[in-house]
Amino acid sequence: MNPIQSLLLQLPIHHQAVLAALTCEKMLPSIRKYDEHEPQPGHPLFEEAIAAILAFGLRTSLPITIYQQLQSQLAAFWPDLDEVDNDFASYAFDACGALSSALLLVETKQHTHLLDCLTAATDTIDMYVQDLQELHLAPADLNAFIDATPVMKREKHRQEVLSRELLSRTILDSEFLAHLKQLNEQEPLVDFARLPMDNA
DSSP states (O other): OOOOHHHHHHHHHHHHHHHHHHHHHHHHHHHHHHHHHOOOOOHHHHHHHHHHHHHHHHOOOOOOHHHHHHHHHHHHHSSSSTOOOOTTTHHHHHHHHHHHHHHHHHOOOOOEEEEHHHHHHHHHHHHHHHHHHOOOOOOOHHHHHHHHHHHHHHHHHHHHHOOOOOOOHHHHHHHHHHHHHHHHHHSOOGGGGGSGGGOO
């Protein structure tokens, strides 16, 4: 078990939900890029779902049926990579995976869904690094290369910092959430302006 996972397992479920929601917020730019080429935008759904997950984290949870309805709406929006012709579909796909896991965390109270949510973020960084440059490496070497990149180190650092901050509080309130959002928004998850398809 890596140090971050050890931290995550110490977090109460409401704290885990806040970390998951902030991770989805970090991936919202992926949905906005995808929306630029689609007739029906997905970011309003994401913003509504993130707000609902944060409400759970602050113990002002909505009825469970609301989270289930959001999950259904997300499933309808989720890009089919075999059918959608959109350069940013894979990034939107990962973002949908993160949000689905965050909603499942609220629905089931199972911490494995937080791990899945965070993995979706690192999967996006993995894809981003490979989109930036042609890498012809064996799988183990490729993973080591990507883990050593500044963008991946920054994401792991974000996860650790937020986890430690959340562990420092027993009860979460809106003021502390504002502090967490400031920490969360310091750097973008990925810089889409650097991608070849964003400059075509």
